[in-house]
Amino acid sequence: MFNITCIIMASGLSKRMGKNKLLLQFKEKEIFKYVLDAVSLSDISQRIVVSSYDEILNYAEGLKNFKIVKNNENSLGQSKSISLGVNNSNICDGFMFLPCDMPFMTHSLINDICSFFYQDTKCITVPRIDKKNSMPTIFPYSLKADLLNISGDVGGREIIRSNPKIIRYIDIKNPLLLQDIDTKEDYIRFKNI
Structure with missing residues (x-):
């Protein structure tokens, strides 16, 4: 079991979609x-849904842990x-931030990213595809104060930008796994894959 807090972020306003994308039917x-469901099958010890x-x-209440x-x-x-999410977590090795609009996410990918983080728990783990940063990102517990100082709608990008020496990238070969659904075009295009 990974002593990581997975903070699932499910509060977005879906401005580009025009309605709450998280509640849209996607395949089944x-x-x-x-x-x-992917997080519930993963080996993460602490799971927090913020919505x-x-x-x-x-x-989420009906799921275990x-x-x-x-x-x-x-x-x-x-x-x-x-x-x-951070204020409701216990002491852990790292905080994983996972948006709730990634329908191709798998528990095995979550576990792989966690395993990669444990190669050096002082570093920020950033998944990427073709050198383009993606989520879910894991921040070490030592950056808790920095995470609590973020304001606005920028997420952890500024922390990543200001800590280039402690970033470790995990390259993901299958881009579909990290695909998010932001627009009506995304929804139509990926619904039939």
Whole structure:
């Protein structure tokens, strides 16, 4: 079991989609369920779902070993979900941030990224495809204060940018695994794969 806190971020406003993308039907279930189900099968010890949406929180409550945290201020952007997740976690080796709009995510990929992080737990682990950064990113526990200082809707990008010496990249060969669904075009294109 990895002593990692996985913070699942499910509070977005889906501005580019025009409606809540996480609740859209995608193949056999809603988009958000793919990520929650993948995390539930993973070897992560602490799982926190931060969401503004009761449908997502209720589903997570029915899964094993999930802590649910209601985000009533999602208009403040990703920083609010990050601080809620970090403040509700126990001491751990690292914080994994996983958006809930990645329906091709698998528990084995989550485990692979965690295993990679454990090669050097002082470093930030960033998955990437063709040198393009993606999620889920793992930040070491030592950066807890930095994570709590984030504001607005930028996520952890600024921390990554200001700590180039402690970044380790894990190259993911299958780009589909890290594909997120942001727009109607994404939804139509990937729904039939």
